[in-house]
Amino acid sequence: MIAPVLPTYSRAPLSFVEGKGVWLTEAGGRRYLDLGAGIAVNALGHAHPKLVAALTEQAGRLWHVSNLYEIPGQEALARRLVDATFADTVFFTNSGTEACELAIKMVRRHWHDRGQPERTTIIAFEGAFHGRSIGAISAAGAEKLTKGFAPLLPGFRHVPFGDIDAVRAAVDETTAAIIVEPIQGEGGIRPAPEGFLAALDEIRQRTGALLIFDEVQCGMGRSGRLFAHEWDGVFPDVMMVAKGIGGGFPLGAVLATEDAASAMTAGSHGSTYGGNPLAMAVGAAVMDEICQPGFLDDVSRRAGRLAQGLAALVAGHPAVFEGVRGRGLMLGLRCRVPNTDVVAAGYSAEVLTVPGGDNVVRILPPLVITEDEIDEALARLDRAASALGTPG
Numbered sequence: 434m435i436a437p438v439l440p441t442y443s444r445a446p447l448s449f450v451e452g453k454g455v456w457l458t459e460a461g462g463r464r465y466l467d468l469g470a471g472i473a474v475n476a477l478g479h480a481h482p483k484l485v486a487a488l489t490e491q492a493g494r495l496w497h498v499s500n501l502y503e504i505p506g507q508e509a510l511a512r513r514l515v516d517a518t519f520a521d522t523v524f525f526t527n528s529g530t531e532a533c534e535l536a537i538k539m540v541r542r543h544w545h546d547r548g549q550p551e552r553t554t555i556i557a558f559e560g561a562f563h564g565r566s567i568g569a570i571s572a573a574g575a576e577k578l579t580k581g582f583a584p585l586l587p588g589f590r591h592v593p594f595g596d597i598d599a600v601r602a603a604v605d606e607t608t609a610a611i612i613v614e615p616i617q618g619e620g621g622i623r624p625a626p627e628g629f630l631a632a633l634d635e636i637r638q639r640t641g642a643l644l645i646f647d648e649v650q651c652g653m654g655r656s657g658r659l660f661a662h663e664w665d666g667v668f669p670d671v672m673m674v675a676k677g678i679g680g681g682f683p684l685g686a687v688l689a690t691e692d693a694a695s696a697m698t699a700g701s702h703g704s705t706y707g708g709n710p711l712a713m714a715v716g717a718a719v720m721d722e723i724c725q726p727g728f729l730d731d732v733s734r735r736a737g738r739l740a741q742g743l744a745a746l747v748a749g750h751p752a753v754f755e756g757v758r759g760r761g762l763m764l765g766l767r768c769r770v771p772n773t774d775v776v777a778a779g780y781s782a783e784v785l786t787v788p789g790g791d792n793v794v795r796i797l798p799p800l801v802i803t804e805d806e807i808d809e810a811l812a813r814l815d816r817a818a819s820a821l822g823t824p825g
């Protein structure tokens with residue numbers, strides 16, 4: 434008999450009743466150090482006092498009015514995102530998947546509006562993840578996402594991640610855009626190779642193909658910059674954001690240049706909940722914290738300590754781990770044993786991590802994790818690894 438909750442998730446036998454900072458507590462009082470942060474969502478940890486205050490204050494005043502009316506919180510948050518990034522304009526969604534849908538619609542409509550309606554193809558990368566709608570799984574292309582869901586959305590061409598020659602060969606007169614995660618998340622914390630985004634920029638300049646960056650997982654400070662592409666100095670035409678931007682409240686966004694977005698006129702897109710007052714109150718509070726002077730430098734400094742500790746962990750358990758990769762507080766441990774075994778051993782050691790593609794264990798702690806908490810996390814990961822393999 435099918436469960437009352439559609440059984441699409443394979444859940445760990447853990448159930449939390451309370452969170453504070455980087456800690457999650459079960460009903461029986463057992464405390465776990467959370468290095469998963471709801472898959473890079475709880476950027477400021479659990480129950481951050483400023484976020485709780487922003488949400489409860491707004492909840493007592495006004496929840497929802499619809500986009501039939503003006504929502505001043507949208508204008509305020511959009512202005513801040515525009516001021517902090519390449520973008521000229523912002524559309525608010527409730528999730529990363531919805532941001533993906535709009536990104537696809539926007540680039541197609543852009544070319545339609547420019548009198549080149551044949552430019553509908555989007556080049557995407559193997560190992561990518563863009564969400565779970567038909568559009569998003571068609572964009573990612575992997576069989577584990579698409580199996581049984583045909584017919585898929587046509588118009589995607591898939592090439593190996595990081596293979597610039599394959600991109601050059603795939604671009605033609607039908608190319609509307611290239612969609613890429615500057616650091617692949619679900620694919621196993623795979624940063625784009627050095628110079629790859631710059632090479633995509635060169636293709637954009639030569640062919641006009643728009644660049645869509647999916648920063649749903651790597652954005653909002655996780656890499657040590659507000660957005661990961663800032664490390665490369667290459668800026669997109671369209672960017673998808675979600676996860677960390679709401680700190681646990683459902684919120685996503687599409688950021689775009691005026692040129693890319695100018696065909697999206699009144700009536701061309703919409704969302705019932707997107708940008709509602711509750712989400713805007715929390716989003717503003719998240720921006721307040723992440724954009725504080727020194728916050729991101731501090732993320733990078735603590736990330737250095739974590740990365741160093743993880744490198745030592747790998748060296749100490751060569752039978753369990755192969756290496757560590759990633760940027761900022763978005764790190765991946767490539768495993769020699771099944772990554773799910775490492776994650777399960779973590780549960781026993783009361784530390785939470787997230788499996789990813791390419792047999793990687795993802796380490797995505799709240800950005801506010803302290804040095805002491807990093808040391809404690811490393812000690813617990815060491816315990817987990819020791820339970821799996823012989824040290825040395």
Ligand SMILES: *Cc1c(COP(=O)(O)O)cnc(C)c1O
Binds near residue numbers: 530
């Ligand atoms: C999680 C994720 C998405 C999908 O976001 P949802 O909020 O789950 O719809 C899209 N792209 C990337 C890179 C993600 O990590």
